[in-house]
Amino acid sequence: LFPRLSMPLPLGDYLESTATVGVRDTAYLIHEYGNGNRNGSDTENRFLVDLKVGVGTTMIRDFNVHLRNVSSWSHTLRPYVNYHYIPDVDQTNLPQFDNVDNIAGQSLxxxxxxxxxKISGRENNRDYQRRYAYLKIRQSYDLRSQQSDTPLTPVYMEIGYWPLREFRIIYKTDVDMYGEGVIYHSLEAGYRNSRGDTLSTDYLYRKAENINSINLSAKVHLFYNLLAGYSIERSIKDSKTVEENIALIYQPSCWSVELSSNYTPGNQKITLMFTLANIGNPLGIDLPGF
Known part of the structure; x- marks a missing residue:
């Protein structure tokens, strides 16, 4: 359970401020199977407080420009400061199924x-407005005493650019403040047309996990309600295919059926899956943000 209560804080006409208080309560009922040898109770409970406070302001200015079919340029600037607190609680006695089972303490x-x-103007005798680009930069300072030697987190930067309404490029990076340099970056490019056909590719580098890979995915509407999809992930370091998916999907308005093939090294899987009311994402290669 994770109920939360959010409320605005009245700090003035030009400041946007909110406070959020939440409580996490997780109950475990533990049964041992096989050769399990657990020391402790068959039931465990974890209770955590989650506190967030944020202050920011938003400034907007419009500029007149004269560039082909663009007549206006809008710039929104938003500086902010947030504080996030989670108490540091010993969780070694809890079962470890996924990352939700071990929530680290924070004081950031x-x-x-x-x-x-954004840009706006007139095109094909019609007025339009669309997003053009964004730039996000953030960093955190850790107030916990055990992080006193390295309190600064990596600087995160994200740049998005839409040269066309249907085409986007997004770059993300983390730069370490203590001599490690760039420890993460990714470059994504995606295209989506009016029919809903999509094509995307992205490059990913993570120094800590030793990941250096490239991904390609595509989805095409063939005819009627039939779609074809393909995705592949290749490891640049090892020159190997990490995963490859091929799918054929029939998707009317309220149900779908998918025939798919999934390949990973040493494993080939064929799946036939029925989905009701379009629940879920059968192919798994959608392009978020379009």
Whole structure:
């Protein structure tokens, strides 16, 4: 359970401020199977407080431009400061199924600056407005005493650019403040047309996990309600295919059936799946953000 209560804080006409208080309560009923040898109770419970406070402001300015079919440029600037607190509680006695079972303590002050750009004008005898680009920069300072030697988190930067309404490019990076340099970056490019056909590719590098890979995915509407999809992930370091998916999907308005093939090294799987009311994402290669 994770109920939360959010409320605005009245700090003035030009400041946007909110406070959020939440409580996490997780109950475990533990049964041992096989050769399990657990020391402790068959039931465990974890209770955590989650506190967030944020202050920011938003400034907007429009500029007149004269560039082909663009007549106006809008810039939204939003600086902010947030504080996030989770108590540091011993959780070694809890079962470890996924990352929700071990929530690390936090005492972070995060400061950042968001920039959003829109353009508007007239095209094909119609007025339009669309997003053009954004730039986000943020960093956190860890107030916990055990992090006193390295309190600064990596600087995170994200840049998005839409040269066309249907085409986007997004770059993300983390830069370490203590001599490690760039420890993460990704470059994504995606296209989606009016029919809903999509094509995307992205490059991912994570220094800590030793990941250096490239992904390609596509989805095409063939005819009637029939779609074809393909995705592949290749490891650049090892020159190997990490995963490959091929799918054929028939998707009317309230149900779908998918025939798919999934390949991973040493394993080939064929799946036939029925989905009701379009619940779920059968192919798993959608392009979020379009």
């Amino acid at each position: 002050v995060t400061y950042g600056l968001d920039n959003f750009f």
